[in-house]
Amino acid sequence: MVLEWVWKSLLAVAALLLITVLAFQTGLIADPWADDTRTLHVLDEDSEPKATVEVELADTPMERYTGLSDHDSLEDGEGMLFIHASEGERTYVMRDMDFDIDIIFIDADREVTSIEHARAPEPGEDGEALEYTGQGEWVLEVPRGYANQTGMEPGDEVTLSEE
Known part of the structure; x- marks a missing residue:
């Protein structure tokens, strides 16, 4: 027994x-125990820095699904970097979001391909219906207006610090 x-x-x-x-x-x-934050730099055509963003990494399926929906806000210079295994067409939605963001699509060569200015869903609105699509392996989300404020544009190069 x-x-x-x-x-x-x-x-x-x-x-x-x-x-x-x-x-x-x-x-x-x-x-x-994982260090899920890094420093991301957006560089112009002369490799001069346009923006520096302290990013949380979203590199697992669950982290990518949750995204920023569990955040109340972001300050300028803060963001989330979604890392996918390969480049492809990506569609991001505003599920459970409480604030507006810029969604920056970055290809496998670490070049910005497009920037979308996304609004948070209004009360009673389904955030799943607010879709933003672009081509990328990485997707950077920052506070809305930060891309314009720093002069980010398609063609800019992106670098990410090592741990």
Whole structure:
């Protein structure tokens, strides 16, 4: 009887560990120890800096799905960088957003391809219906107006600091 209880306990612990590892691997749970912030620079054609943004990285499916919807606001110079495995056409929506943003699409060569000025949904409006599409491997979200304020435009180069 005691041996049976020990085996059941070990099996339960092993199952819990497996579920936890899978949750981290799939991005359902973010690594609490991971450094998820970096410094991103937007450079002009002469490689001179136009903007510096402290970005939170969204590089798992769950982080990309949640995005900025769990934020109340962003200050100038703050943002979120969505990292995809490859370049492609990306559509971003304003699901559960409380504030307006600029959505900046960046291709695999780290060049800005387009900039969308996105508004937050109004009360009772479905943010899923507010779609913004562009070509990119990375997508940068910053406070609305920050792209214009700093002079960002298609063709600008983007660099990201190492950890």
